[in-house]
Amino acid sequence: MEPGTDRDEGTEPTLDADFFIRWLDAAAAAVARDADRLTELDAAIGDADHGSNLNRGFAAVTRRLTEKPPNAPGAVLTGAGRTLISSVGGASGPLYGTLLRRAGKELGDAPRVSRVQLAEALRSGVGAVAELGGAGGGDKTMLDALQPAVEGLTRSFGAAATAAEEGALATVPLRARRGRAAYLGDRSIGHQDPGAASSALLIGALADTATRAADDDGHRGNGADRV
Amino acid sequence: MEPGTDRDEGTEPTLDADFFIRWLDAAAAAVARDADRLTELDAAIGDADHGSNLNRGFAAVTRRLTEKPPNAPGAVLTGAGRTLISSVGGASGPLYGTLLRRAGKELGDAPRVSRVQLAEALRSGVGAVAELGGAGGGDKTMLDALQPAVEGLTRSFGAAATAAEEGALATVPLRARRGRAAYLGDRSIGHQDPGAASSALLIGALADTATRAADDDGHRGNGADRV
Amino acid sequence: MKMLINVPERVVEDALRGMAAVHPELTVDVANRVVVRRDAPVANKVGLVSGGGSGHEPLHGGFVGPGMLDAACPGEVFTSPVPDQMVRAAAAVDSGEGVLFIVKNYTGDVLNFEMAAELAAEEGIRVETVTVSDDVALAAGEGSGRRGTGGTLFVERLAGAVAEAGAPLERVTEVARRVADSCRSFGVALAPCSTPARGGPTFDLPEGELELGIGIHGEPGRERRGMMTSGEIADATVDALVNDLRPDEPVLVLVNGMGATPLLELYGYASEVMRALGERSVVPARTLVGDYVTSLDMAGCSVTLCPVDEELLRLWETPVRTPALRWGA
């Protein structure tokens, strides 16, 4: 059973560093699995590298988290953000890196955070992405999945995943105004934005991790504790 | 009716400069028509240019013969040979050029020559080709069509054409020992030599011209006179 | 799509090992992906650093050496490098006179160099950045702005020449910016390229069609048309360039192959470009013909015009000694 969907805030588990590590590992697995699909999407309106870019970056994140796992959610995210910046390159590297770094900084060194706190931290992160890249909603970028995801996350993990997925699909009819796809003008219409698709994967991994944590929680109380 | 096939030598028409010009024009037409086929043959075991090489050369020959038609068979052939040497390039340019120049020189400045005289002149030409290129019969070159053609021509125009055609086809199972096809070693086996194929075209054009001359001769005595 | 590689993941690393093996005049840090001229930092000289995704060779690594770049940072294929590379390069080439970053205008390159500039500044290195956005296939100022393509060669060369002469950072930046602002490029693809990661073409381009206004990353162009002759392509290209910027000075011309177009064809195309320029009263001062800013094995070509006054032309002529551009040395 997913935390937050059928309980009130007060009884939803809080999230520790281990939860965040498992989230990013799940994200890495999802990216590895879907790398070819992301690259295909990028081939249509970009330069055919988004899948391999993120795969390289998240593999580095997983390595780093395994080697020295941080012990606070904030540190997990800032570390992962720095790793993405140092290993991805391209547009998505600094953007995803900034998303996670800024969110991590917002979380500070609290050992546990709530879903709502995470939502607020990600909201800051998404703001930083918008500022860095100069894009807004509807420009056919990762923001079109991330912005609704943050709103969803204030309600529940499941709502975040659904919103991200819908946001990603909603980029199909849009005309790109930022990033490489913008070079295509009207020819960008009719294709899903690869960054929005990968954002949906990351948020999907978050929701999956929360579901699994809640299930485990029912059995042996692993990682996510009641507040 | 073809001259020489059903008459004895004495009644066969002799060949004047005009006959030689019409032969080379017919050869040019045949080469133009079959250029793609020759190039395809060359693609299989050479460098895919034999058709365009000869086409360029014979077009130049036709132009030259139209501009200033020589008035002796020998001059027609030496001029055509020089033109081929100056316009074809490749292996076939010097070889065909030498064939015609040498044959032309043999014919000297006689205003008319017999078929047998032509056969002897071409025999010298073929010898010069063998000397220049260092090839012999069975090496899978133009010689495999030209040598039997000369023998055939001592009997009749038709026999020359048939022998050239058979000689060209007989190059298929051979392993090339000269020219570009030799680089392929055993992989040259199973393909017809493009130069042998073009030689068959040239000799075929000779026979056709003779046939047409004989026909015309029946009607209005054009070009080929009784000796 | 067959490639002369070991494994797709190691293409850039292998190429850098090759550069290290055959260019003793360069220091190639394969692990950290930085190519530096052997004698860096050169005393009293501004350091020039560029970089970008790989797949455009000889750009940028082939342009490292006296009279051009001090360092290049190659990213993965078609992926901008990461800030760590530029910071390392800046540290390696800074003699105390500061460093100029030359950046092609792609979101990825811009963002990564931006981060690098911040980090380098934190380490006490003076950094200026000049962005090249010369591709007239795109309207200026719209969306992501214009892409940086062939003009980069002229910026790197002319800024490199003035830096080699000992000019201060402000002056080198000014020259680079002037060149970046006045260069114009336009490219055409006859066949798409294939990236090692993808193993196949980045877009479909049927027989009998071409793409006008392509980028250098396998992006499709702005417009697809029926096949054109080399003369027609030259007219369309020169029109696009001259309509955007009618040069009143002589121009340096780059007739650039995208990778798979034979030099025989490229020289034929150059003759049509020269004709088209002449018909529009544009005066070529110097012309380069060859593969300089490529897109892997794409078939096609681009043309770049770089207006020059006497000073820039003089700078162009000064000695340059790099793997891919060399004269007077």
Place this chain on the structure above:
Amino acid sequence: MKMLINVPERVVEDALRGMAAVHPELTVDVANRVVVRRDAPVANKVGLVSGGGSGHEPLHGGFVGPGMLDAACPGEVFTSPVPDQMVRAAAAVDSGEGVLFIVKNYTGDVLNFEMAAELAAEEGIRVETVTVSDDVALAAGEGSGRRGTGGTLFVERLAGAVAEAGAPLERVTEVARRVADSCRSFGVALAPCSTPARGGPTFDLPEGELELGIGIHGEPGRERRGMMTSGEIADATVDALVNDLRPDEPVLVLVNGMGATPLLELYGYASEVMRALGERSVVPARTLVGDYVTSLDMAGCSVTLCPVDEELLRLWETPVRTPALRWGA
């Protein structure tokens, strides 16, 4: 197959007009197809003339200039030039010191240059001829003999260097012959080329297969194999070279792209070639990486080794100034 051309029949003429337009340091006779260095005939200097079918650019026109060729005669695509061209070139470059013909060993080239040498001699020009037959894919002395490929670059450069230094015809010929006799090349194709006249590939090469021991005219190779890695290709290539001639001197190395192979891949291949040479105790003295002796848009590569003593290495280093090979000038 799309090409950047006007019409197939005019490809060579168009390219020559392009060379004429962009290389003021050359005299390009488009109608007669001769490319001559502008200052020819150079007093007291032996003239060097080469030529062959077009489609191998920059060979030979791109190698005309001080320190290399005095003239080049381009034939039709993959078709040797005609004697008239070589005779004209010889007359244009002969200062009275005589002329050396550098000929790649193909029946067509050999025969046409032979006729030209006779005609030039009739005009009172002293002519020597050196034939390059460096391709170890073929057994020496069999059939048409070995083809001339990448080694031609070394013959043209080293003979050009000694001619530039004022050596007499005998000495220039001797150097050219020594180099021609000791060079070895081996080439591999990953994809065939397409000639303009044919408009499509000259042979079929299915996905997943390559050709070992190819020529530079779109001829298929001696052996077809399943696809190999760049390291495996380097081993096969260096084995073929070293088994034929184990060099006891250092070697000049040419890692040559056939036309469509990206420079990124070629540098990666160069690193494998360097490894393979090292493992077989062959010492590279200098290495060139790039497209020098190409085969239109063929994908693939060749390697040429040219053993050098100190004298040849010194000649190699002297200034050369041609469109495609330039240093020290």
